[in-house]
Amino acid sequence: MNGAAQGASVDWAALSPLLALAGGALVVLMVGLFPGRGVRDRVVPGLALLTLAVTAGLLVWQYDTSTDLLEGALRVDGLTVTLSFVFVVAGMATVVMTWRHLDPVESPGPELYTLLLSSIGGMVVLVAAQDLVTLFLGFELLSIPLYVLCAIQLRRRGSLESGLKYLVVGSVGSATLVYGFALIYGAAGTTGFAGIAEAISGDLSSDVLLLAGLALAIVGFAFKASVAPFHQWTPDVYEGAPTPITAFMATATKAAALGVLLRFLDVALLPAAEAWAPAVAVLAAVTIVVGNVGALGQSSLKRLLAWSGVAQAGYLLAGVVVGTSLGVQATVFYLAVYLLMNMAAFAVIAARERETNLGDSVDALAGLGTSRPWLAWPMTIAMLALAGFPLTAGFIGKFKLIEASVASGYTWVGLMIVIGSMISLAYYLKVIAAMWMREAPAGAAAVAATGPRPALAGASTEAQITAPTRHTRRGTGELTVMAVLFGAATLVVGIVPQPLLDFAAKAGEAFPGLF
Amino acid sequence: MAIEWYLALSALIFVIGAGGVLTRRNPLVLLLCVELMLNAGNLALVAFNRMHGGGDGQIFALMVMVVAACEVVIGLGIIVALYRRHLPIDVDEMRELQG
Numbered sequence: 001m002n003g004a005a006q007g008a009s010v011d012w013a014a015l016s017p018l019l020a021l022a023g024g025a026l027v028v029l030m031v032g033l034f035p036g037r038g039v040r041d042r043v044v045p046g047l048a049l050l051t052l053a054v055t056a057g058l059l060v061w062q063y064d065t066s067t068d069l070l071e072g073a074l075r076v077d078g079l080t081v082t083l084s085f086v087f088v089v090a091g092m093a094t095v096v097m098t099w100r101h102l103d104p105v106e107s108p109g110p111e112l113y114t115l116l117l118s119s120i121g122g123m124v125v126l127v128a129a130q131d132l133v134t135l136f137l138g139f140e141l142l143s144i145p146l147y148v149l150c151a152i153q154l155r156r157r158g159s160l161e162s163g164l165k166y167l168v169v170g171s172v173g174s175a176t177l178v179y180g181f182a183l184i185y186g187a188a189g190t191t192g193f194a195g196i197a198e199a200i201s202g203d204l205s206s207d208v209l210l211l212a213g214l215a216l217a218i219v220g221f222a223f224k225a226s227v228a229p230f231h232q233w234t235p236d237v238y239e240g241a242p243t244p245i246t247a248f249m250a251t252a253t254k255a256a257a258l259g260v261l262l263r264f265l266d267v268a269l270l271p272a273a274e275a276w277a278p279a280v281a282v283l284a285a286v287t288i289v290v291g292n293v294g295a296l297g298q299s300s301l302k303r304l305l306a307w308s309g310v311a312q313a314g315y316l317l318a319g320v321v322v323g324t325s326l327g328v329q330a331t332v333f334y335l336a337v338y339l340l341m342n343m344a345a346f347a348v349i350a351a352r353e354r355e356t357n358l359g360d361s362v363d364a365l366a367g368l369g370t371s372r373p374w375l376a377w378p379m380t381i382a383m384l385a386l387a388g389f390p391l392t393a394g395f396i397g398k399f400k401l402i403e404a405s406v407a408s409g410y411t412w413v414g415l416m417i418v419i420g421s422m423i424s425l426a427y428y429l430k431v432i433a434a435m436w437m438r439e440a441p442a443g444a445a446a447v448a449a450t451g452p453r454p455a456l457a458g459a460s461t462e463a464q465i466t467a468p469t470r471h472t473r474r475g476t477g478e479l480t481v482m483a484v485l486f487g488a489a490t491l492v493v494g495i496v497p498q499p500l501l502d503f504a505a506k507a508g509e510a511f512p513g514l515f
Numbered sequence: 516m517a518i519e520w521y522l523a524l525s526a527l528i529f530v531i532g533a534g535g536v537l538t539r540r541n542p543l544v545l546l547l548c549v550e551l552m553l554n555a556g557n558l559a560l561v562a563f564n565r566m567h568g569g570g571d572g573q574i575f576a577l578m579v580m581v582v583a584a585c586e587v588v589i590g591l592g593i594i595v596a597l598y599r600r601h602l603p604i605d606v607d608e609m610r611e612l613q614g
Contacts, residue, residue: 133575140582144589151593157600161609164593168545168606171586172536175552178579179529182556182572186522186563191571 014065014076017058017084018124024051025117032110040109045099048113049092052120056088066510072192074128078506082332083259085503086339087123090252091116093343093486096478097244097350102153112152115145116248123252127259130267132181132191135260139177139224142256143170146249150241162240169223169233177220183213193268201271214269214276218283221264225257227283227317228290231310235294238306243353243360246302247346250309255335258316262328265320266511273323281321281413287314288420295427301349301360304427305342308386311424312338315417318401322408325508330400333504337385337393337493344486345382348375351476351483362431367440374480376435378487383428385490388421393493393500400501521562529555540607542597546590553583 012019028051032044059081066077074080094116102112122141129135147170151163185191187210188199200210219230226234238246265276291311298304316338319331349360352375358364368376385394398417405414493500532551539545557576564572603609 133571133578136575137578137582140585144582144585147586147589147593151596154596155600160593160597160600164542164590164597164606165609167586167590167593168536168542168549171546171549171590172533172552174582174586175529175532175549175556178553178556179525179559181575182525182559182563185560185572185575186518186566189567191575 011067011069014062014067014069015074017055017062018121018128020051020055020058021117021121021124024048024054025114025121027051028110028117029114032114041099044110044113045095048095048117051117052088052092052095055120056085059084059088063506068130069128072194073131073134074125075130076128078508078510079259079263079328079332080124080128080510082503082507083127083255083335084124086255086336087120087252090248090255090339090343091120093347093482094244094248094252096482097247097347098242099478100475101244101350101354102242112149115149115152119145119149119248120252123256126256127263129260129263130193132185132193132196135264136174136178136181139260140174142253143174143224146170146245146253149245149248150237152245153242158240159242162237165233165240166237169237173220173223173230175220176216176223180213180216180218180220183209184217185213187213193264196268197271200269210272211275214272215279217264218276218280221257221261222283225254225261225313225317226306226310227313228287228310231287231290231313234310235298235303235306238309239300239302239360243302243346243350246305247343247350250305250346251339251342254309254313254316255339258313258320258331258335261317261320262331262507266323266328270323277321277323280317281410284314284317284321284413285416287311287317288416289314292420292423295424298427299362301345301362301365301431304362304431305345305349308424308427309342311420312386314420315398315401318405318410318413318417321413322404322410324404324408325511326400326407327404328511329501329504329508330397330404332507333400333497333501334397336500336504337397337490340486340490340493341382341385341392341394344378344483344490345386347479347483347486348379348382351375351479354476354479362434365431365434366438367435369436371440372480375483378483379435380432381487381490383431385494387425387428391491391494393490393497396494396497396501518562518566522559525555525558525562527555528552528558540605542590542594542606545606546587550583550587553579 028044028047031047032040062076063081068075095113098112119142122138125134125138126142129138147163147167150166151160153159184196187207188196190196190199222230238250241249269276288311291307291314294310295304295307298307316331316334319327319334352364353359356364365379381392385392388394388398398421402414402417405411529552532548532555535548536545539548557579560572560576
């Protein structure tokens with residue numbers, strides 16, 4: 001293992017999931033150069049899926065690892081491993097959704113999958129980072145491919161606009177983060193998390209430089225996690241990006257941003273907790289209110305889920321604020337559950353985008369209960385779970401977050417979660433009502449015959465699974481399967497939550513300083 | 516010179532950059548302003564490195580430069596794509612996505 005002839009010894013085994021992602025990204029890019037439709041349509045997505053599967057396998061292998069890597073730059077422990085599973089599952093779902101989703105004319109070939117894999121690699125670096133420099137590099141490795149992915153439909157104005165907006169706002173966020181890190185480095189004299197924690201526990205906890213740096217760094221993270229009042233980009237970017245990419249951003253990016261906040265605040269800045277915890281608690285409360293109120297008037301499903309994602313970021317922050325291992329467990333559990341619920345919803349949205357000409361409007365779901373029950377049920381479950389209905393995974397997730405808040409004296413944040421959930425029912429139930437209580441509009445069921453890509457609705461899904469090579473946007477078979485799988489998982493976790501709770505508890509064990 | 520001067524200069528540059536991002540409308544200028552903000556961070560990092568000794572801050576500053584270059588490349592790419600579609604290069608005109 002530790003066979004490096006010179007320089008630092010490297011624990012290749014613990015590093016292997018990251019190496020697999022990086023290697024897979026390169027292989028996908030190179031294989032994509034081979035000519036032929038078959039390569040681009042089937043081999044490249046297949047290789048991307050294979051890379052993610054190998055990464056998942058390596059993560060299972062490293063499940064119990066808890067070690068520092070590369071001179072303490074990275075740390076592979078419970079938090080890294082559990083959140084990496086979330087990223088890998090989100091990546092797999094995104095590959096499945098992207099396949100056949102984009103126009104053949106502008107089919108972006110292998111770049112899309114390479115960018116996706118690099119972004120996942122960035123997320124792994126980010127949640128594993130134990131040093132300000134590594135953290136920043138992970139942050140950018142996650143963000144920069146995402147800017148391109150948002151703008152990947154070069155012929156669609158909304159996609160370009162979404163990419164540019166995300167780029168500008170994201171860069172401002174990272175610049176703020178760098179400035180905050182510079183001040184923290186100035187106050188502590190080191191960039192390692194352990195060194196910073198040591199310096200703070202001395203006499204720095206009320207140092208002006210440190211507090212200013214802390215505030216700027218939290219603002220930088222808040223941009224990425226779409227925490228109010230730094231969330232304004234979220235609805236626009238989510239609406240304009242291609243739907244599979246939106247799904248990826250909503251689930252994986254959120255998990256990465258919250259994961260890094262957990263490690264940064266609960267390891268490096270734990271001794272200064274009395275300085276940041278009240279501020280973050282207020283941010284959480286504001287985010288819950290802003291997100292839920294913003295979602296009320298939306299008629300676009302992607303915008304609605306973007307606002308709901310803002311609100312959920314507020315719920316998740318509650319688990320960060322409390323600074324206990326129960327809080328870490330609740331946050332990681334909710335992130336995993338959030339992935340399940342959101343992926344089910346986005347699979348349905350993507351399917352309806354292909355079947356109707358209504359895009360991501362709520363109208364596209366009208367009458368779905370009678371015409372496509374296999375899509376309507378997962379969507380219903382996802383919406384109920386996002387609202388926190390009992391018997392769904394969302395309920396258990398919110399319950400754990402509230403439990404963690406109350407146990408640490410943040411009862412008022414727990415109350416905010418409850419109030420936020422009550423408001424959120426208004427817009428989640430609107431979606432459910434559209435599916436089960438409205439008639440399908442005449443133009444929507446018999447699908448758009450306009451444009452170069454005719455789609456077919458109501459046809460048997462089996463027939464299309466057997467003919468996936470047709471370069472049209474017809475097929476929704478894999479999306480139906482995906483929606484049903486994620487919807488079923490949401491229900492199962494809601495009824496039998498213990499295995500996933502144990503999984504999330506691994507993340508909580510990663511923080512020795514917490515109790 | 517005392518570290519305060521360097522910090523004051525870097526804070527000034529950061530504020531100029533942030534102000535520019537908020538008020539300017541041309542995406543090219545927005546990218547320039549973001550560069551100002553990033554380089555304000557670099558200045559602070561290098562100044563602190565001088566104060567603390569060691570090399571951490573300087574290495575961090577080098578990394579930030581590389582990342583800043585990557586961001587600008589992506590930004591320019593998107594702006595060129597907008598230009599090729601004859602879309603207005605003005606962020607106030609980007610109103611396709613709202614609601």
